[in-house]
Amino acid sequence: MSTSSEYATELEIACLTVQRAARVTKSIIAAIEKDDALDKSDNTPVTIADFAAQALIISALHAAFPDDGFIGEETAAVLRQDAQLRDRVWDLVRSAHLDDPDSDSRLAKPDTVEEMLSLIDLGGNGQGGSEGRIWVLDPVDGTSTFMKGQQYVVSLALLENGEQKLGVLGCPNLRLDTPTRGRVRENVVDRDGLGQMIFAVAGQGAYIRPLGPGGLEPASRLPRRDDSELRPSDIRLVDCQASNSTDYEKLSRVAARLGAPWPPVMDIWSSQMRYVALAVDYEVNSQVRIVRRQSHRSSIWDHAGGMLVANEIGCKVTDLHGNAVHCDRGRTLAGSCGIIAAPESVHGDILRVVSEVLAESPSL
Template sequence: MTADNPYSHELSIALLTVQRASLLTKRIVTALDKGAIDKSDASPVTIADFAAQALIISALHRNFPADGFIGEEDAEALRGNAALCDRVWELVSTTSLDDPPSEELPGKIGSKEEMLATIDLGAKAGSQSGRNWVLDPVDGTATFMRNQQYAVCLALVEGGKQKLGVLGCPNLLIGEGGEVREDLIDSKGLGRMLSAVVGQGAYIRPIARGRVETPQRLGRIAEVVDPAKIRWVDSVASDNITHQIHRAIAERLGSTTWPGTDIWSSQMKYIGLAVGAFDAMVRIPPDRSYRASVWDHAGGQLIYAEVGGVLSDTSGKPFDFGLGRNLESNLGLVAAPASIHPKLLEAVKEVLAATAGVGQ
């Protein structure tokens, strides 16, 4: 890191790491789409999760040995299933970047035993130094299995705040009208990778097989003047939201366009917001005790904030990513441009108050 360009080394390693992991997941999803893997078998997404986590943590631990990790998986299931372990190892040991200097920086995993130990690092409590890499190897497992939108997610959190985020979106294809949809996928290429460092803007680039491509800076998101014209994004099949409250919030603003575009992956919603495909999102859980996992939001939130998005929980508080594996001090989510966020937050509070404090 330099004074002029903080986190430059971390960013360069994170980009290579996410790009390589994205290539791994694309191998699996392509095989699924071609029928080479049985879609009734749940193991493809399990293999992708384990293999991508191994590649990501290995590269980061090699370059930043004092840092900690917060992820979903440990290697217990692999130790108890030799066939599954072999399938994960085959992917890990054969996935590499085509450019030798680029491949040298993240490095290779030398053995199956090293792979298992590496995966286990993601299930630990994190680093006592306060620097933790938060990762979700495949965010959007259901849509991954359908060859729709999913994301390979990585963020650096320091002192409870996001400092860096990189999201690989191997199926992302932005339509001619700027739209992002589950069924609009990059079937000819490798999708897009988005990144941000706090205070330095957000960037998008094609995912490549070798060196990281030159990025394009994302412009500021459009402000919303008329609340009735909000373009919403939601996930109508999710059990972790309260659909009738979401609808009531939209109607209180005079909007009849909810639920808008249906996107399953939490992180892909942030990507759609950041590239201007959508305007706003709310997340009101049905149970006030529910707390979201940090890996569903870290990185994507930073990318959205770096293009002008405003994020808070339902009480208006910013998010604290330094309390472990969950967002323990935050309930729900309100995400929108600065021009509409105060009105949206006010509508959220009014609706919650009128519905006996659900989500409060």
């Protein structure tokens, strides 16, 4: 990708800050694996990782782009009430760095505990909207699998007037030393390195690079998927069967009518990692999310950025009714119900069958 292309500065800062945050979160994983390092009886490790990563990401971006807004999953309310937890997060934030001095110098960090808390709240209190530039982040997408040392994502996306412009997905445990099928698995973990980063800029393609300890590693372009000859029976779904918000009875009927395998051939907890799977693992090619409750709307940080990556590798992303997924309605995808992310050649087939199944027991 040319360094003179549109959003080049934003992309470089975004990639560097995700790399720094990913390194911090992976250090927590290493501590979890030491018996006496962290209390594993509650969610303290992932709580610390969430807060530290959000503070670090927003600090770097707010310093570089002071007029931009933020939407993040966390607020600092818990830290303001728990001094011990606050001190542990502050220690982690204060010690965070990249090994390359030039790269590290480009990323601001909070100077005080109060500044750290205020930066966290910039994201946690952010409301989004249809105007201006807004950074959407999930410091640890996949908290349950993070605690198990499995797959998770440090995700970041830039919205401009409600449109996705860039997305960066840091995958600290993603190991890709196998062929192009069956690469993404919860238990296939990069224990020797820092994983992979997948990123995209609207209209400029999707890319992958190794996550490193210092400056950014060289990136290579991910090919657009050549799925023009796919038939409905060739659909291979990635999903999460442990999700309590997905209607698997309806989804199983969709798969049966398409002639696609059931259950889904890949089961991944992290929402953002499912988009990563579409980009790097040719065992799967589609994601369909039919929600149980009509009122359910997904958090924007679970999909922003990942949807852009899917678009840039040749997938069409809509809601269950074939409408564009809106990112301009605040902290959720309020205008959109469910997700269909699939190659253009079969997206229409999936949409047709989903519509039939929903019509038989209308609730959405």
